[in-house]
Amino acid sequence: MRPFFRRHLPGFCLALLTYCLGLGPVFAETRVALVIGNGAYASTAQLPNPSHDAEDVAASLKRSGFEVIQGIDLRQADMQDMTIRFARAASRADVAMFYYSGHAMQYNGVNYLMPVDATLTDEADLKRFVRVDDIINDLQQAKNLRILVLDSCRDNPLAETLKRSTTRAASVGRGLSKVEAPRGTIVSFSTQSGQTAADGVGRNSPYTAAFLKHIEQPQEIGDVFRDISSDVYDSSGKTQLPELSLSIIGKFYLNGPVSVTIAPGHPQAAPRADPCASAEAHWKAAETIGTVSAFEDHLTRFPGCSFASLAKARIEALKQKVALAPASNSRTGSSKDFDGNWDVMLNCPPSGKAQGYTRPLAGTVTNGVFHAEAQVRDGANRLEIDGQIPADGKTTLSARGTTGASAYTLNDLAPGSPYAFTIDAQFDRTRGSGKRNEARPCNLIFVKR
Template sequence: MRAFSGSRLAELCLVLLACWLCPGSALAETRVALVVGNGAYTSTAQLPNPSHDAEDVAASLKRSGFEVLQGINLRQAEMQDLTIRFARAASRADVAMFYYSGHAMQYNGVNYLMPIDAMLTDEADLKRFVRVDDIVNDLQQAKNLRILVLDSCRDNPLAETLKRSAGATRAASIGRGLSKVEAPRGTIVSFSTQSGQVAADGTGRNSPYTTAFLKHIEQPHEIGDVFRDISSDVYDSSGKTQLPELSLSIIGKFYLNGQVAMTVAPTAPQAAPQPDPCAAAEAHWKAAESIGNVSAFEDHLARFSSCSFANLAKARIEGLKQKTVLAPAADGARASGTKAFDGNYWDVTLNCPASGKAQGFTRALAATVTNGVFHAEGQNPGGSNRLEIDGQIPADGKTTLSARGTTGASAYTLNNLAPGSPYAFTIDAQFERSRGSGKRNEARACNLVFVKR
């Protein structure tokens, strides 16, 4: 047998390592994807792009080494069958992705995907839809990385039909667009636009979101950067009117199309590697998001102007400044009559029933109303489980309040979040003299009662 020199053996090892990392190698990680495009609806407006979106995304993912299950214009039974096949495939995969283009809606904080033959005369018909929560649970079976992509926040006429049949009380549970989904650990969640908003279907072959997805998904970049680039591209191409919702909870770096670089070690000593200027950008962005004001986003932009979140920081700053410009006019319109709700002692009771694995709870907060400005807060002695609720109550008493805080015990959170994790949501409320009621809009169905002492 021919003997190898030390240098030849080292070269052979590098070649074998490169082949092991190639997407098509037998030793490479297992990747599976379910790609669905529903547009030929029988009971509501048809969508021209989803079938093209699904075809193009499926082809792209195959080039990245995915085993792809593909469905176009699926009826209820077909959609259920394909999601069952995907659940089985995900259980043996290292990487799993679910991509959906078509109609969807939220009801009582739960997101539903719509087969093309679905009817929606009342809430019982929602059982014919596919729950996004079930898809998220299926994705969690994959070992390393899970990705949920929903290009489905188009305007859905069936949601209006359900509102009319639900009556005034329950119609409030039917939100606009989709409800936000917090990414479980090891997961990326990307919506075509922000929760509670409606996305454009587009006029070309693909929707604006899928156009950006196809542009970036095969790039040899870290997967978190890929989805941030997708979000920035959609925001810029839409004239800053459509900003995708993105939630990442991944540890480490993942590459769907990472390049393998092989170099010969130089004989001369190398200089010490320079620190990555963007290494702390993601952690700082999460902190800025939890604060949510202009100063926090401007600070992020000053520190990380060339990093992945820079464009999103600019978008947040612009949006907040626009609200500030419009606020005086709105305040002037509300000025008369808002003092009718003023009082230093309002009792607020927040009740969240059990949801999935999350335990239910009831929480009391103290609030004040001054010149129609509402503020409530509550905090544990240790500093965790903090909650603040703010907003303006107009003369008619109908308003949307903003809540922001940090989680307490993990058992009471939807995704088993660590204590002290930041969160935020909005509340649709109605005040009448010394009483009021409200409902949480995002993620979890909770009710609020306001009582003036």
């Protein structure tokens, strides 16, 4: 028996017995959380809910065994002090969570959180803000599970000030930029990237109300956050859909379940097959494809599983997008007009800590079906782009691949990490242009040979 278990086995058995007898909860891991609510802003619109949100979330997490570092209406120096304390605590923790309610914004693809005393007259003032990338790096020190929650996609009037003060106004985006969850991490935004969320009229924002409703439930943590997303979507009249990115292996529980079954002398019945066992893998594939048919296929296969509500939401959003798209009379013809060989150039300028790059791809169109790929060695730094080009040339393409050198990735991902994004593109017979939708801003040029 290893020394650790010799030292701690008696206490562990007592704790387990206490739990099973219903005498109180047991938390085997070291759990830490930093909870911030900023609403009393000096130089922009004040928010009524964040102080209540932070108080209620902190109380909930304490009931789930977290050591909570809590801050309300923090100035720049206070936010820096608390994030430093959190970084040190996370390095000793098994589970770490960061929760923020308040103003935030994105600039040049980088997300920033705003202290209550911050001003924003030009780009240099962003140094007064807290970078979300730095918080993610602090979270990564926790051993098992890391959770980032941002209830902060509200309209920020200071963003308009920054737009007027810089020649790169296009880099000041609406809402927040999408963050892909690093391995072992859950990232949850109160609404989708590039969108803004409602403040709400009660004590808590709509997102935090759903968070408080579900976070203490004895369910697997991935299911908890999917239920939060579904709850917000339903309670908002299907106008606010949280952005959720999970990259976790195995099952994690903040509250239970623990069960002990003793049946000596009786053969154990064979466990029934779990109809949802493959739902998560299929959902990830459906999201990568991103089409109505892919989400409908997921609903058909897994109608009663965790992602069913999100699949319905994606289908409805895509159908609304098609219905609201203006009809194009600019050209007539068929999708076969685009058939042939195409040269593709992907250009991604520097974004945050990530270096910029330009990458050529070789493409073909056959019967209106587009496919392009980059030449790679040994399967590293792979990139493929696929999609269907309709007769009017307006389409959304799906890209997937694996990362190359870490210096070119937003979150310093290890080489070979999988990623995916979509591209809104417009083709004519011999040329085309496109724009990457998720994470960092990138542009594409298509030229027919």
